[in-house]
Amino acid sequence: MNYLILLSLPFLLAGCISLDPKYQRPIMPVPNRMPHGGAYSTQAGGTLDMANSSWRDYIIDDRLRKVVAMSLDSSRDLRETVADVKSAQAQYEEERSSLLPTVDAEVSNTRSRSLTGVGNQTAISNSASANASTSSFELDLFGKNQSLTREEYEAYLGTQEGARSTELTVIYNVVNYWIILAADKSNLETAKQTMASAADSLQVTQNNYNHGISSMVDVASADSTYQSARADVANYTTSVAQDKNALDLAVGKSVPADLLPSGIEQLKGIMRDMPPAVSSAVLLNRPDVLEAEHNLKATNASIGAARANFFPSISLTASGGVSSSQLSSLFKNGASTWSFSPSISLPIFAGGYNVAALKYSKAQKELYVATYEKSIQSAFQEVADALARRGTIQEQLNAHTAYVNASLTYYQLADLRYRRGVDTYINALDAQRTLYSARQNLISTQETYYQNLITLYKVMGGGTSLRQ
Structure with missing residues (x-):
């Protein structure tokens, strides 16, 4: 169930503080x-x-x-x-x-035929996976x-x-x-x-x-x-x-x-x-x-x-699911899979854009x-x-x-x-x-x-x- 925890993490971390100025209604000029x-x-x-x-x-x-x-x-x-x-x-x-976050579910099944390396014999391989993922969600x-x-x-x-x-x-x-x-x-x-x-x-x-x-x-x-x-x-x-x-x-x-x-x-x-x-x-x-x-x-x-x-802005990409060599055993004997990829972006130089944007808003x-x-x-x-x-x-x-x-x-x-x-x-x-x-x-x-x-x-x- 680790992948469920990973997918739930963005919900727990979103919207911690607000930088809005405290709103005060202007005094009536009449x-x-x-x-x-x-x-x-x-x-x-x-x-x-x-x-x-x-x-x-x-x-x-x-x-x-x-x-x-x-x-x-x-x-x-x-x-x-x-x-x-x-x-x-x-x-x-x-x-x-x-x-x-946007959560996507995907079920896939791949069946392929390839050379085995012994003589010119071939073998057929099969793989199946089921995943739920969230992509680049900004905390x-x-x-x-x-x-x-x-x-x-x-x-x-x-x-x-x-x-x-x-x-x-x-x-x-x-x-x-x-x-x-x-x-x-x-x-x-x-x-x-x-x-x-x-x-x-x-x-x-x-x-x-x-x-x-x-x-x-x-x-x-x-x-x-x-x-x-x-x-x-x-x-x-x-x-x-x-x-x-x-x-x-x-x-x-x-x-x-x-x-x-x-x-x-x-x-x-x-x-x-x-x-x-x-x-x-x-x-x-x-x-x-x-x-x-x-x-x-x-x-x-x-x-x-x-x-x-x-x-800084922090983005998360996470996924979790199961995979198996047979589609029929995907949800019974499949192996658990997950990935978690956080990234952070630090504003260092933007040519004065952020300062200008703040001045414009004010x-x-x-x-x-x-x-x-x-x-x-x-x-x-x-x-x-x-x-x-x-x-x-x-x-x-x-x-x-x-x-x-x-x-x-x-x-x-x-x-x-x-x-x-x-x-x-x-x-x-x-x-x-x-x-x-x-x-x-x-x-x-x-x-x-x-x-x-x-x-x-x-x-x-x-x-x-x-x-x-």
Whole structure:
């Protein structure tokens, strides 16, 4: 059984120490709390627990939920990231295999005929052998292979976070295009209403001109308003079609008509309100920040591997088995055979390669520390910007709603005064244009309101597993 001991020896000696630097997460280069005061809302906000929530807890509109679920199943962007994750996992498993020796088993039988040396007589000889062997297995005494395996593992985890980031982007894009489609449908309906109103005003003005009540200037002004609204109808018709195309591309398949929004005004409570982010710790849950940290950990492990290159490497070649002159008696009366061939390699001169490799690994770590810190700073800005928008958007929405109501009253009175001959068409035309602009501004603000909700969800990291 000596050969079994020899084959087991590499398992006992592998991975004795690690030369990786002790990893310490860099201090967050941002304030501990999010900005407050001024533009930032002081209201309590929602109660959604981001750390233990999925997108289904945040998106509550049934149609939008179905569209997002379709995208997570059909998006080609996600299929690309899944392939990347599988590739990274395979590379990690390939590197991890170097921690264990390769054991081969071989059974052979040789039958030969040769001269005996007496006259020209020949004899037939037969030999059989069975062997198990491990070839050139490097003992990981200084943790080089362990470090390389950790490097690949962290790279694999970083790829997983990259896939999660892609999932979050897909959800954001789908919801955003869905909202844009709703807004452009409302813009199209507003343009159609304005065109119909302008056509009626043009008819009234033309009749007044025919009866000598209005001038040709009034007719031209009424016609310009009608033609402008007509052009907007054509433009928004195109926008609605293009919005649908963009949504289909983000989802990965054509979205059924019954899952599409009808207008921005009907989007009531499609998403939950986000809780105020009072601590910067929320940034650490973002997949891009986690990906940057895994990349940093990978470079930390590469330093350990570079350090290990300065130490000797020991390789083992061992085999053991039995041999016999007859195959039938190989495992009964065969003779035991074994071999054990250790070798050691000492780094004496490599033209400065090992020193340069270590310097490169340390420089890469500095690079990824800066990348990690920059990702946190960028995340802080994105959250702060979204919170600033959240703190003022409701006031803007209320103001634009009141502005539309006031503009409608102004238009109704100005149009009535014109039709009764009390006032000129200039005031009625101005009121009509003011109302049209006010309605467009309200739609734009409503669009911004809903986009801010999905933006907050994205910049705060999107919660737990996005596919739940």
